[in-house]
Amino acid sequence: MSVPSTPPPSRLARPAPFTPNRPASVASGSIEGNRFPRSSATPAMLGSAKKFKATLSTETRTRLNSTRSRPGSPTKRSPLDQVTPRPKTPSTPRREESPIISEMDVSRIDPEEVLVDFQNIEAGDISAEIDEAMLKDAVSDDKVLVSIRVRPSDSPSIWDTTKQDIKIGPQSGKAGQEFHFDNILTGSENKPVYTAVARNHVYAAMDGYNSVIFAYGQTCSGKTYTLSGDPEEPGIIPRAMKDVFAYIRRTPTREYLLRCSYLEIYNETIHDLLAPPSTSAAQPVQIHGTGPNIVLSPMREEVVTSLKSVKEVLARGEGNRRTATTDWNERSSRSHSVFRVVIESRERGSGSETNGTSSGRQTPGFRPPTPGGARLQARGGRSVQTSVLSLIDLAGSEKATSDKERTREGKYINTSLLTLGSVISTLAENSAKHKADHVPFRNSKLTRMLQPSLSGDARISVVCTINPSKDAIGETTSTLLFAQRIKKVQLHAQKREIVDTEALLERYRKEIEELKERLAEREAEAPARSRRLSAREQLDESRAMNDLNARIRQLTKLILTSQTVDETRGDESRPASPVKIDFDMSPYQLQQELLAARRAIETQATQILSLEAALLARPVLPPDAPECEKTQCSRTKPRQSAN
Ligand SMILES: Nc1ncnc2c1ncn2[C@@H]1O[C@H](COP(=O)(O)OP(=O)(O)OP(=O)(O)O)[C@@H](O)[C@H]1O
Numbered sequence: 155m156s157v158p159s160t161p162p163p164s165r166l167a168r169p170a171p172f173t174p175n176r177p178a179s180v181a182s183g184s185i186e187g188n189r190f191p192r193s194s195a196t197p198a199m200l201g202s203a204k205k206f207k208a209t210l211s212t213e214t215r216t217r218l219n220s221t222r223s224r225p226g227s228p229t230k231r232s233p234l235d236q237v238t239p240r241p242k243t244p245s246t247p248r249r250e251e252s253p254i255i256s257e258m259d260v261s262r263i264d265p266e267e268v269l270v271d272f273q274n275i276e277a278g279d280i281s282a283e284i285d286e287a288m289l290k291d292a293v294s295d296d297k298v299l300v301s302i303r304v305r306p307s308d309s310p311s312i313w314d315t316t317k318q319d320i321k322i323g324p325q326s327g328k329a330g331q332e333f334h335f336d337n338i339l340t341g342s343e344n345k346p347v348y349t350a351v352a353r354n355h356v357y358a359a360m361d362g363y364n365s366v367i368f369a370y371g372q373t374c375s376g377k378t379y380t381l382s383g384d385p386e387e388p389g390i391i392p393r394a395m396k397d398v399f400a401y402i403r404r405t406p407t408r409e410y411l412l413r414c415s416y417l418e419i420y421n422e423t424i425h426d427l428l429a430p431p432s433t434s435a436a437q438p439v440q441i442h443g444t445g446p447n448i449v450l451s452p453m454r455e456e457v458v459t460s461l462k463s464v465k466e467v468l469a470r471g472e473g474n475r476r477t478a479t480t481d482w483n484e485r486s487s488r489s490h491s492v493f494r495v496v497i498e499s500r501e502r503g504s505g506s507e508t509n510g511t512s513s514g515r516q517t518p519g520f521r522p523p524t525p526g527g528a529r530l531q532a533r534g535g536r537s538v539q540t541s542v543l544s545l546i547d548l549a550g551s552e553k554a555t556s557d558k559e560r561t562r563e564g565k566y567i568n569t570s571l572l573t574l575g576s577v578i579s580t581l582a583e584n585s586a587k588h589k590a591d592h593v594p595f596r597n598s599k600l601t602r603m604l605q606p607s608l609s610g611d612a613r614i615s616v617v618c619t620i621n622p623s624k625d626a627i628g629e630t631t632s633t634l635l636f637a638q639r640i641k642k643v644q645l646h647a648q649k650r651e652i653v654d655t656e657a658l659l660e661r662y663r664k665e666i667e668e669l670k671e672r673l674a675e676r677e678a679e680a681p682a683r684s685r686r687l688s689a690r691e692q693l694d695e696s697r698a699m700n701d702l703n704a705r706i707r708q709l710t711k712l713i714l715t716s717q718t719v720d721e722t723r724g725d726e727s728r729p730a731s732p733v734k735i736d737f738d739m740s741p742y743q744l745q746q747e748l749l750a751a752r753r754a755i756e757t758q759a760t761q762i763l764s765l766e767a768a769l770l771a772r773p774v775l776p777p778d779a780p781e782c783e784k785t786q787c788s789r790t791k792p793r794q795s796a797n
Pocket residue numbers: 172174238239240241242304305306341342343371372373374375376377378379380483485486487488548549550551619
């Protein structure tokens with residue numbers, strides 16, 4: 155982290171596009187068959203590095219626009235080196251506010267919207283990525299995993315690197331310390347970076363440990379490129395989410411529920427990127443509680459059941475992020491962003507607990523209505539494991555800029571990064587000397603939010619991005635020193651296996667069970683009741699039962715298992731057939747449906763008869779009569795003839 159003191163360089167010309175050396179397969183858009191396929195239906199790619207323009211002040215917006223549109227106005231040049239980064243994706247207008255789906259209220263989530271395409275995931279690819287041996291390693295770590303990623307640069311690097319060491323080279327004309335880290339990564343490919351930096355931590359999160367992965371480094375050094383990537387090179391977030399679903403598919407013994415939230419800390423205010431912008435601005439997220447037991451609210455969490463729903467959530471959040479053109483980065487993140495996935499899971503019931511829910515999925519705890527077949531599911535002892543995977547893109551430290559608003563933002567950014575630095579220093583000191591000195595978590599929103607993780611309750615991986623050119627030597631050294639300090643922090647993350655009745659997974663299960671009981675009772679009473687009910691009441695009764703069934707199906711679908719993940723893929727390619735719907739219904743409901751259908755047919759038959767009669771009553775016009783006359787005639791003639 156650096157708080158540079160040098161003045162900003164002169165703004166000359168926008169640098170030429172940065173052209174890192176990339177393998178031909180990448181350039182042609184096919185990286186090892188491991189890409190998120192493009193879909194016209196989902197223009198916002200999960201792997202996209204798009205940083206859409208979010209609300210800047212009116213003043214800033216006007217200023218930026220006028221600067222851009224003015225012909226011949228001076229454009230910007232990176233002060234860090236003479237190369238320009240790869241051009242970022244052009245801005246996209248902010249999305250219209252979508253109707254609010256209340257926090258975790260699935261009754262208001264349209265399942266068709268939530269349960270979306272999983273077919274873009276290639277099964278072969280996924281299985282190849284899961285590595286059981288690495289998973290074992292992942293759960294035995296008590297140190298922060300620290301990696302350095304060196305951004306490609308067109309100007310010569312002054313740093314000498316090996317797989318784990320980095321030191322300033324003789325070409326710099328300066329002597330410097332040699333640093334040792336877990337990984338030194340170079341190049342533009344994001345897959346090896348994901349494997350080295352994040353994969354273990356994603357597995358650990360799936361296995362019940364809180365995990366945090368964050369990118370730290372000076373502005374324009376490649377943090378967003380590393381975390382989000384772009385359509386050609388998906389970064390850590392899309393790859394992590396792909397592995398999350400792969401893990402579920404590979405774990406038939408457990409069932410999962412995933413919820414996402416997306417926050418940003420901008421000028422020391424926390425905004426919910428998933429809330430409609432007006433709500434988010436009016437109601438910043440507050441941190442409640444103390445110490446490691448903090449709660450963020452109001453914060454929207456969205457249940458995701460497939461990569462497509464994750465893409466949608468990410469695209470919406472990214473659309474609301476604050477980015478702006480700075481002296482160094484055409485689309486610089488002006489905020490810290492935190493994408494969180496809460497993973498709830500628990501053991502699935504044994505085979506004997508399975509039942510025919512309407513969707514055909516296993517639902518432990520279901521009591522079939524058929525006499526003699528009743529099997530009560532004991533649910534008490536099965537605990538729910540909850541863990542959180544946090545993926546954090548920190549705003550970059552930067553020098554003072556010529557733009558007032560950017561300077562103000564920069565001050566907040568640098569201050570919170572400084573606080574992060576001193577928190578890490580104290581934690582490292584405490585670990586090394588077995589001390590318990592006060593840690594200044596409360597000095598910034600970022601450190602307060604990260605307190606539970608930094609206090610040791612999470613597996614942490616940090617990727618520090620650096621610019622290897624000579625002009626950035628100060629910032630790079632500062633980043634390496636930060637990385638060295640964080641390496642010393644001691645972790646003691648524990649799995650959280652609890653009987654958590656508040657876990658959403660448990661609440662859904664409970665609701666499903668209650669709904670099924672209600673359905674079973676109604677079905678048992680149905681024959682006697684139907685004798686007392688009028689035809690209209692019978693229809694209403696049938697509708698009510700259909701609603702119950704639909705809700706059960708909706709909730710059941712939200713709970714992911716290895717089977718349903720596969721099923722979702724299949725579902726998408728084949729629209730649900732009417733036959734499937736018939737099988738979902740009980741005999742009583744089928745009878746009611748039949749009754750309703752017959753009634754509908756009768757009504758339609760009556761309508762057909764009256765239409766035919768009306769047609770017969772009209773005179774036949776000569777075939778060569780003009781169209782308008784025909785129309786007019788058809789409107790007026792019957793009346794005339796009736797007269
Ligand atoms: N390893 C890399 N390979 C190729 N291009 C890269 C790499 N790292 C960064 N870039 C490019 O450099 C530019 C700046 O990167 P990025 O936006 O990720 O920086 P940042 O650290 O997030 O900056 P800020 O803190 O200002 O948001 C982008 O155009 C990005 O595509």
